[in-house]
Amino acid sequence: MSETFEMKPEYKDKPIRSYVIRGGRMTDGQKNAFDHAWEIYGLSLFGGMFDQQQVFGRQDAPLVVEVGFGMGDSLLEMAQAQPEIDFVGIEVHPPGVGRLINNAAKASITNLRVYMADAVDVLEDCFADESISRFQLYFPDPWHKKKHNKRRIVNPEFMQLIRRKLALNGVSHMATDWEPYADHMMEVMSTAEGFTNQQEEYCFSPCPDYRPLTKFEKRGERLGHGVWDLLFSRNT
Numbered sequence: 001m002s003e004t005f006e007m008k009p010e011y012k013d014k015p016i017r018s019y020v021i022r023g024g025r026m027t028d029g030q031k032n033a034f035d036h037a038w039e040i041y042g043l044s045l046f047g048g049m050f051d052q053q054q055v056f057g058r059q060d061a062p063l064v065v066e067v068g069f070g071m072g073d074s075l076l077e078m079a080q081a082q083p084e085i086d087f088v089g090i091e092v093h094p095p096g097v098g099r100l101i102n103n104a105a106k107a108s109i110t111n112l113r114v115y116m117a118d119a120v121d122v123l124e125d126c127f128a129d130e131s132i133s134r135f136q137l138y139f140p141d142p143w144h145k146k147k148h149n150k151r152r153i154v155n156p157e158f159m160q161l162i163r164r165k166l167a168l169n170g171v172s173h174m175a176t177d178w179e180p181y182a183d184h185m186m187e188v189m190s191t192a193e194g195f196t197n198q199q200e201e202y203c204f205s206p207c208p209d210y211r212p213l214t215k216f217e218k219r220g221e222r223l224g225h226g227v228w229d230l231l232f233s234r235n236t
């Protein structure tokens, strides 16, 4: 599939990205969603700064931003379960975006919007500093091979971008099912300036009630596979 998501022109030549554009055909429902639901749920990288009052009609609600929502089922479930919170998802995979906005429209969800663009661009260009209450990153691509580790989205530079965008005492919540990546995340977060672990140092957190378990995760649980959650608060 060609690069149909929004990308900054100068970013096209950047060699290291945290994703590959996967092929994968869109279902008719996902394709149609771009005709009928994108105008409700879609936000543009080139649309200027995100304005919560303008987008959601309120600015006192907590703002949660999730990067890499995949097919979007758990993000939709969270938005449905917590109407008092505003959710913004960022994803580059068009079928996943199509599925999420299609299902959001069917369920008449009003507290959710999406960007179909690179998260680094969106966070840098569209979100004011200190504007996000919680950052969510669930099961990011682990980039298992050592030579690919540099593609991991969790790295010191990215986490300082997140720190800037989080409000004071705002929360970074990540989860992974790949132990070496969990250890990597823990190392990055524990040595990052401006964050405090909500548990003891170097300890993982229990999964909070608001994060729904994915089908894949439930299967993994039955098979005895681990999942690691990390919750850190921005302290400075």
Ligand SMILES: C[S@@+](CC[C@H](N)C(=O)[O-])C[C@H]1O[C@@H](n2cnc3c(N)ncnc32)[C@H](O)[C@@H]1O
Pocket: 018, 019, 067, 068, 069, 070, 071, 090, 091, 092, 093, 096, 117, 118, 119, 120, 137, 138, 139, 140, 141, 142, 153, 214
């Ligand atoms: C392994 S999938 C996990 C999806 C989902 N969170 C889940 O738990 O099923 C990682 C997702 O992150 C997306 N992604 C990776 N880097 C991204 C970036 N820089 N900006 C936006 N999305 C990104 C990929 O397209 C992919 O859909």
